[in-house]
Amino acid sequence: MSVLTTLPSYASPIEKIWYVLFRVLCGCVFLFLIAPILIIIPLSFNAEPYFTFTHEMLTLHASAFSTRWYHLFLNDARWMQSVENSIIVAFFATLLATVLGTLAALGLSRSHMPARTFIMSVLISPMVVPLIITAAGIYFFYASVGLTGSLLGIILAHTALGTPFVVITVTATLIGFDQSLIRASAMLGANPATTFRKVIMPLILPGVISGALFAFVTSFDEVVVVLFIAPNPEQYTIPRQMWSGIREQISPAILAVATCLIVVSIALMTVLELLRRRSERLRGMTPQ
Amino acid sequence: MAQATIDELQGLTTADGTPLRRALHRAERRAKIRAFLLVTPLLVFLAVTFIYPIAQMLWRSIYDDTIVTLLPNTVTAFKDWTDRDQLPPESVFAAFAVDMKQTREDRTIGQVATRVNFEEGGLRSIFTRTARHIDDAKNVTSWRDWFIQENPDWGKLNTWATIERLGHAYSILQYLAATDRQYDDHGNIVMAPEETQIYVPIFIRTLWMSLLVTLLTLLLGYPISYFLATLPIRTSNLLMIMVLLPFWTSLLVRTTSWIVILGKEGVLNDILVWLGLISDDGRIQMIYNQTGTLVAMTQILLPFMVLPLYSVMKTISPSYMRAAMSLGAPRFLAFWKVYAPNTLPGVGAGALLVFILSIGYYITPALVGGRTGQMISNFIAFHMQKSLNWGLAAALGGILLAGVLLLYALYNRLVGVEKLSLG
Numbered sequence: 001m002s003v004l005t006t007l008p009s010y011a012s013p014i015e016k017i018w019y020v021l022f023r024v025l026c027g028c029v030f031l032f033l034i035a036p037i038l039i040i041i042p043l044s045f046n047a048e049p050y051f052t053f054t055h056e057m058l059t060l061h062a063s064a065f066s067t068r069w070y071h072l073f074l075n076d077a078r079w080m081q082s083v084e085n086s087i088i089v090a091f092f093a094t095l096l097a098t099v100l101g102t103l104a105a106l107g108l109s110r111s112h113m114p115a116r117t118f119i120m121s122v123l124i125s126p127m128v129v130p131l132i133i134t135a136a137g138i139y140f141f142y143a144s145v146g147l148t149g150s151l152l153g154i155i156l157a158h159t160a161l162g163t164p165f166v167v168i169t170v171t172a173t174l175i176g177f178d179q180s181l182i183r184a185s186a187m188l189g190a191n192p193a194t195t196f197r198k199v200i201m202p203l204i205l206p207g208v209i210s211g212a213l214f215a216f217v218t219s220f221d222e223v224v225v226v227l228f229i230a231p232n233p234e235q236y237t238i239p240r241q242m243w244s245g246i247r248e249q250i251s252p253a254i255l256a257v258a259t260c261l262i263v264v265s266i267a268l269m270t271v272l273e274l275l276r277r278r279s280e281r282l283r284g285m286t287p288q
Numbered sequence: 289m290a291q292a293t294i295d296e297l298q299g300l301t302t303a304d305g306t307p308l309r310r311a312l313h314r315a316e317r318r319a320k321i322r323a324f325l326l327v328t329p330l331l332v333f334l335a336v337t338f339i340y341p342i343a344q345m346l347w348r349s350i351y352d353d354t355i356v357t358l359l360p361n362t363v364t365a366f367k368d369w370t371d372r373d374q375l376p377p378e379s380v381f382a383a384f385a386v387d388m389k390q391t392r393e394d395r396t397i398g399q400v401a402t403r404v405n406f407e408e409g410g411l412r413s414i415f416t417r418t419a420r421h422i423d424d425a426k427n428v429t430s431w432r433d434w435f436i437q438e439n440p441d442w443g444k445l446n447t448w449a450t451i452e453r454l455g456h457a458y459s460i461l462q463y464l465a466a467t468d469r470q471y472d473d474h475g476n477i478v479m480a481p482e483e484t485q486i487y488v489p490i491f492i493r494t495l496w497m498s499l500l501v502t503l504l505t506l507l508l509g510y511p512i513s514y515f516l517a518t519l520p521i522r523t524s525n526l527l528m529i530m531v532l533l534p535f536w537t538s539l540l541v542r543t544t545s546w547i548v549i550l551g552k553e554g555v556l557n558d559i560l561v562w563l564g565l566i567s568d569d570g571r572i573q574m575i576y577n578q579t580g581t582l583v584a585m586t587q588i589l590l591p592f593m594v595l596p597l598y599s600v601m602k603t604i605s606p607s608y609m610r611a612a613m614s615l616g617a618p619r620f621l622a623f624w625k626v627y628a629p630n631t632l633p634g635v636g637a638g639a640l641l642v643f644i645l646s647i648g649y650y651i652t653p654a655l656v657g658g659r660t661g662q663m664i665s666n667f668i669a670f671h672m673q674k675s676l677n678w679g680l681a682a683a684l685g686g687i688l689l690a691g692v693l694l695l696y697a698l699y700n701r702l703v704g705v706e707k708l709s710l711g
Contacts, residue, residue: 015619026515029508030530033590036545037537039555043548051548052558100330107326112319119327121696121705126338128696130648132665133342133685136672140348141341160338163330168708221538224650228672242540246547246655255548258541265536269529 037262044069044255051252069256078233079257082241089151089237090219093158097215100159101166102208106200108167109174120167127164131224134161139228148229154237157225162215169214173207173279206279210272217268346689349462349682354403355454358396359387363455369448372475376448381431385422392419406677407461408450414441445473462683487667487684494664497582498646502593504586505642506635509593513634516594517601528598535591543655546584550574550656576658584652589645593638600634637703644695648688664688 011019047066048054056064073079107113108120126134138157139148147153181203185195201208223239230236236244238257245254300308356363365383369376391397397419405412418438428434435442449471453461464470464477468485472478479485512531516524534542549555557571566572574580604627612622650665657666664684671681699705 022511022515026512029512029590030527032508032587033534034530036542036549036587037534039549040541040545050553051551052553052555100333104327104330107323110319110323110326112316113323113327114320117700117705119331121700122339123327123330123334124705124708125696126334128644128692129342130650130665130685130688130692132648132650132668133345133689134338136668136681136685137341137343137345138337139672140345140678141337156337160334163334167330171706217536221540223540239538239540242544243651243655246540246544250547254544258538258544261538261541265533265538269532269536 040255040258041262044252044259046252046255049252051250051255069252072251072253073256073260076253078236079238079241079253081234082236082238085151085154085235086220086237086239089154089158090216092155093162093219094212094216096155096159097162097166098208098212101163101211101215102170102204104163105167105170105174108171109177111179120171123167124164126161131161131222135225135228138225142229149232149235151235153229154226154235157229158219158222159215161222161225162218165214165218166208166211169211170204170207173204177203206275210275213268213272217265220264342689345682346686347682348679349466349686350460351458352403352454352462352679353457354399355451356457358391358400359384359451359455362387362451366452366455369452372449373445375432375443375445376452378430378432380448381435384435385425385428385431388419388422392422402676403454404450406680407454407465408446411441411447411450414439414447418442449473449475462679463686465680466683466687487664490662490664490667491687494647497578497585497661497663498643498649500582501585501589501646502639502643504582505590505593506639508586509590509597509638510631510635513594513597513601516598517604518606531591531594531598534587535595539588539651542588543584543652546580546587546656547575550580550583575656576661578657578661580656580658581653581661581663584656585646585649588652589642592641592645596637596641597631597634600631600637604630633703637699637707640695640699640703641708644692644699647695648692 042057043051043053045065045067046054046057047064047068054064104123108116108123113119134157138153142148142153147156177200181199182195185199186192190198220237221239223237223243226235226237226240227243230240238261242254242257245251245257302308302311361383362380365380366376368379388397391400397415401412401415401419404415418435421438425434441447453459453471466487468480468488469477470480516527516531519527547554551557552571552573552575554575556574557566560566561568561571574583608626608630609622612626613619617625647663648665649663650669653661653663654666654669657663665688668681668684668688671677671684
């Protein structure tokens, strides 16, 4: 593979210049992707209530840094309430979405599934329908059944939004699944339940867990539906609270919250990467 | 697999005597039902919590019975209004007086006035002001004269044409409003005057911005996908973190960071001042406008372009390029003629996905868009939450949804929904 990115000794000067330029260009794009995320982290330790680096920060004066915004975040009842809500909502929405999505993916992967493509595109649609339309629909529906302003309502809505991710990841895992294993297990005397538990589940588990992580992040990050169906601060989730923070009085406490969320996403990403490696190992490939 | 053998098994039977053909059919049907049963719980769940609510919301764009319910006599009396170039006959005015008294008594006059006002700005005050005096009207011989004397606007043809149009529960009025169209005095559908057009320019802006975002993500995503795909796998996995971390980071976090970077007192302006490129009072407004929205959306959607591009580019064998170059093609020509065409499936998948996601974008334009960066979703939210013109919100949403579903169908046809990859 490396033949395209390392230059042979007979490369012309133009090729050499292009080689360097291309790498600089790619570096800039990577910087564009990652800098906005990384810049928040040092800024969240700013001792002053500003959103920019102070002179003292740049000269690395110890006094310019403080954890005051973290204290503010951790001691604010509203923020803590939103953290609690977010965790409850994301946990139950993930659980529901994972169960429903995994079952559906198992059905979709069977060779006998009728109208597979159509059903698959219906199941994926919550991912592509603009959130504002979903939110508006759910707003009226919840108003008519009395689910507005309840965590249960948010959980159900987030479940619907999270299932496509589970369906996609589990279906993808099942593509490499050897169907004869099921027959082998049945032949050896296992009933369908045992086959599911002992043969299917261990093999698709990486896909299920990564789908669950996606569903979790979707719920943890979702704000549009919450904006519509959760009118009271008692039901605010973290992103909803951040929304108010950005719209009304932007305080550096938001940067502290954002940093915490970045740490959470790094943790989730690491879990996902480890799972990917495990899955490849199980399928007899060398982890790369 | 079973299909091929069925025909060969004509005449054979199972141990209990059933023809094998039928037994196989039955087994297959059972397998079909079992497969379908696994999908049913999710299908039902989505039908109730997702599809039905959206359908119900869209229903509002064509169905509105406010006027039919609250002004029943007037709506019936409109049957007598045959010559549409003249004001309605006395019977309509009389029926309208009855209805107005009733709505005043039921305190529903506000609903009527609001609905009519959405259709024709300014009618609300005429309604409410006239309604305040209607109980004082005694021994009226001609309601028509009374109304016109009360407010000359009752003598305008347009006022009555508007009420008449609203007297049909099913109508396309909201879709006309959502596409800046209106009825003229002769009942023809015409474009609204240039200066009052709102939504067509917004739809165009939404499409234009989404197209720009798609092009920008392609422009930035293509080189790095190529770079990642040609690197040794260990290095590319490491660099892939740079793509995946933004993908996993909260949308609000990323939007916040753009506010911090692009703001007037923000990091980028500070750097420019420090470098002496701009003066301290010449700070550039980079956010709360279209530029801010474009920059933030490009960064947020870039991973959706890179992931499909990368997965396609990884499958292109490097020997194609080597072959082309060994046949004498310069490196760039080999790339353009041999490598690039092979990446088209990835370009198509990424571009469609980014485009679909950006035309429905709400959060980023709402937070950093200012006035010039607002997109159609923001107007839907405005009519949902602020103006409470739900019918119009539903019509705007209906148009947006139709566009998205069309693109989604295109995506399914060209790329295949099962190929949707998530990192």
